[in-house]
Amino acid sequence: MEAEKKKYKVVYNRSNCIGVLTCSSFYPERWAINKDDAKADLVAGQEDPAQPGIWTLEFTEEELERFKASAEVCPVNVIHIYDLETGEKVV
Numbered sequence: 001m002e003a004e005k006k007k008y009k010v011v012y013n014r015s016n017c018i019g020v021l022t023c024s025s026f027y028p029e030r031w032a033i034n035k036d037d038a039k040a041d042l043v044a045g046q047e048d049p050a051q052p053g054i055w056t057l058e059f060t061e062e063e064l065e066r067f068k069a070s071a072e073v074c075p076v077n078v079i080h081i082y083d084l085e086t087g088e089k090v091v
């Protein structure tokens with residue numbers, strides 16, 4: 001089904017997160033506060049073994065607006081979104 005196809009990828013530089021959690025207020029299902037270091041955890045994301053501190057998750061069109069909103073409000077700009085097909089940066 002087209003609607004379920006993963007079309008985008010979020011790339012999150014967790015190392016540079018300052019823990020303000022604005023992202024979470026825009027998309028709490030995907031950004032959770034970590035009790036140990038107070039940074040955001042990308043729910044169901046995976047850490048890139050080649051780049052420690054960089055977390056990624058592929059997602060469908062359905063989640064685009066909420067991911068975009070959370071990326072746009074991040075004060076330190078550590079959340080970015082890429083189009084999987086074209087490789088273009090969306091945010």
Ligand code: SF4
Binds near residue numbers: 016
């Ligand atoms: S908004 Fe940015 S700095 Fe704040 S918790 Fe989310 S990722 Fe971290």
